[in-house]
Amino acid sequence: MNIGEVAERSGLPAKTIRYYEDIGLVRPQRSRNGYRAFRESDLHKLAFLGRARALGFTIEDCRTLLSLYEDESRESAQVKTLAEEHLAEIDAKISQLQSMRALLSRLVASCCGDDRPDCPILDDLAGEIH
């Protein structure tokens, strides 16, 4: 398989696949013309990576997950721990965004948004207490 087909079937851009090779996540063989020659197992790995990235795992987490996946003697606790840590990070991000959202939506609601310059949003950013 050439990179175009792998890109299509894995859902990853060809650029990303080349990048993953650069950083050692996949090691496709090469045809005599210099083109990357992907096997089904490479495609499988790339699809795995795509799904792990879609769950928000970092590239380094993905590397760990791949090696656990390929390690017959892994303990599922290792995977679960990694996933739980990631879950905690997601939760932290969500609550940070939610507090941003709460303040910002209050500010937006308090601004009448017309042609006059008075704006509680700017007042708040400027540190004026109201």
Add this chain to the structure above:
Amino acid sequence: MNIGEVAERSGLPAKTIRYYEDIGLVRPQRSRNGYRAFRESDLHKLAFLGRARALGFTIEDCRTLLSLYEDESRESAQVKTLAEEHLAEIDAKISQLQSMRALLSRLVASCCGDDRPDCPILDDLAGEIH
């Protein structure tokens, strides 16, 4: 004021303040010794930037907000529109994170996390339907 005091009073790291000068968000004067000499108005601007960044506005949004703040003839609608767009982006991020969270927490719950290799998390990443 030297940069250290401004850093302390604005809550921004000195490195960040220098960076903000680099990209033209503040223009402190200089003392004869070459040190940056901040006025109260610079400090005020930096605190404004800190609060805008804490609400998740991009640097370019901050630049726009600052110029609106300094523009006596602004229309509050301009500010409100910017804030509403940003609010929509925050909402999009939150819901993306929440769907990640939903799937990931289901996977975590289904993995017993012991010393055996069987792991529904890895199975899911590998694309195995269960």
Add this chain to the structure above:
DNA sequence: CCTTGAGCTTCCAGTGACTGGAAGCTCTAT
């Protein structure tokens, strides 16, 4: 007066995970 240490300066490089673009080779169809 000298030294020490904190604080300031600039400049360069790195972060994460790609993404865009240029220059050039290969393949397929006409």
Add this chain to the structure above:
DNA sequence: ATAGAGCTTCCAGTCACTGGAAGCTCAAGG
């Protein structure tokens, strides 16, 4: 023979900082 798509490598840019090196300035203590 040629056109166009697809492939190659390499370099630079994104965003918003952050770390570190090398060197200058200032205030206090001996």
